[in-house]
Amino acid sequence: MYIHKMLLQGSFFIMHYRTLVRNNALLILLFTESLSADFSLSNAYPIFRILLLFYKYRNPVSDLASKFTNPVLRNLFQMALDWGPNCSAFPIWTLSLMAQGNAGYPMGGSLPLIESVEQKFKTLGGKIHFHSKITRIITENDFSTGIELEDGSVKNADIIISASDGYSTIFNWLGGKYTGSKITHAYQSLKLFSPLVYVSFGINGNFSQEPHTIRFALKKSFRIGQDEIKNLSLYNYSFDPSMAPEGKCVFILMIRTKYEYWERLKDNRELYLAEKNRIGEEVINGLSQLYPGIREKIEVMDVATPLTFVRYTGNREGSYQGWVLDKKGLTMRIPVTLPGLKNFYMAGQWVSPGGGLPSGLITGRNVIRKICKTEKRKFVTSQE
Numbered sequence: 001m002y003i004h005k006m007l008l009q010g011s012f013f014i015m016h017y018r019t020l021v022r023n024n025a026l027l028i029l030l031f032t033e034s035l036s037a038d039f040s041l042s043n044a045y046p047i048f049r050i051l052l053l054f055y056k057y058r059n060p061v062s063d064l065a066s067k068f069t070n071p072v073l074r075n076l077f078q079m080a081l082d083w084g085p086n087c088s089a090f091p092i093w094t095l096s097l098m099a100q101g102n103a104g105y106p107m108g109g110s111l112p113l114i115e116s117v118e119q120k121f122k123t124l125g126g127k128i129h130f131h132s133k134i135t136r137i138i139t140e141n142d143f144s145t146g147i148e149l150e151d152g153s154v155k156n157a158d159i160i161i162s163a164s165d166g167y168s169t170i171f172n173w174l175g176g177k178y179t180g181s182k183i184t185h186a187y188q189s190l191k192l193f194s195p196l197v198y199v200s201f202g203i204n205g206n207f208s209q210e211p212h213t214i215r216f217a218l219k220k221s222f223r224i225g226q227d228e229i230k231n232l233s234l235y236n237y238s239f240d241p242s243m244a245p246e247g248k249c250v251f252i253l254m255i256r257t258k259y260e261y262w263e264r265l266k267d268n269r270e271l272y273l274a275e276k277n278r279i280g281e282e283v284i285n286g287l288s289q290l291y292p293g294i295r296e297k298i299e300v301m302d303v304a305t306p307l308t309f310v311r312y313t314g315n316r317e318g319s320y321q322g323w324v325l326d327k328k329g330l331t332m333r334i335p336v337t338l339p340g341l342k343n344f345y346m347a348g349q350w351v352s353p354g355g356g357l358p359s360g361l362i363t364g365r366n367v368i369r370k371i372c373k374t375e376k377r378k379f380v381t382s383q384e
């Protein structure tokens, strides 16, 4: 979702290049063309100067923005690139992927994207069992030998690769039996991406002439738990005709929130639903600032909370992208195997701080490469 936001930010950079030069930010932009999608320390060694840049811009955007002397520019920079505690090099890296043509918005959203992956996997002989919830990873004499599903059935396997939530994998499904100092340290010290309240609207109206993203200050702030919500970011999907019938469109707004607040509401369904509804109403009030009369145009409203994210993805505390890529995340290498356990590997965002779709592909490929090495087989891909 942040990808098209970056487009707007791209034009922001160009508009303010003088101030950016003064603050060295243009320097980063010049280097972004050569930044690899496979961002890991091992891959970064050959491009030493890039590593230096990541080192230099290891602090969050708020630190970088504070260097602007012009308050308007400072605020703009903070609002446009803000990504919480992540290092400021991270959004720049995302821009670089776009500049290389390695990132963008897939028309139709995530469904056709994942369907193409599914199709490819099947043509290579893969089989997928949907709606099969794992409750345990079975081990025998420190070899992983299978998985147990929610219905009690067992599936045996020669090799197990977990691409699910890291905490559940290590501490629940394997009972915390295979950890070590590195893993314990990572799970105790790395920060999670803040979960989201994700508000979506089906709008009966044509907003195709409006910007794709608008971040705006609310005239009247509102609260979610202890957090005061002062700004909103609106994503207008009018540019993707597959999202809604002609003359209609989809708006979404993502608001960072605290998991503990929602955890407390978990067992009180009435209160939970009322809170979702209240937040939806607050967001509509905010949107009315931009578009008076929008309320009458809203045909559908959906409010997803961190509990929704946990229910659908199983990810710890609803973190939408795993671990934050801050100073600690930048330098920490998470093992893809567990000490003492054979025939077992991990892939996905929980072995690669910063997460995101690229991390899924890169860590998945690296695990297969590792397995090939162990089995003394040549690692080949179907594309050069």
Ligand SMILES: Cc1cc2nc3c(=O)[nH]c(=O)nc-3n(C[C@H](O)[C@H](O)[C@H](O)COP(=O)(O)OP(=O)(O)OC[C@H]3O[C@@H](n4cnc5c(N)ncnc54)[C@H](O)[C@@H]3O)c2cc1C
Pocket: 001, 002, 003, 132, 133, 134, 135, 163, 164, 165, 198, 312, 313, 314, 315, 320, 321, 322, 347, 348, 349, 350, 355, 356, 357, 358, 360
């Ligand atoms: C709203 C939103 C916007 C985002 N925008 C972007 C973006 O623009 N660009 C980007 O790069 N990233 C984006 N991300 C982040 C990105 O989606 C994740 O980082 C990425 O999907 C992580 O991939 P993964 O394979 O590691 O984990 P996941 O995609 O979380 O996959 C884990 C899988 O494990 C399954 N699972 C969990 N528990 C069990 C169980 N018990 N049994 C069986 N299966 C189980 C889940 O069903 C899921 O299919 C976004 C995320 C969100 C929520």
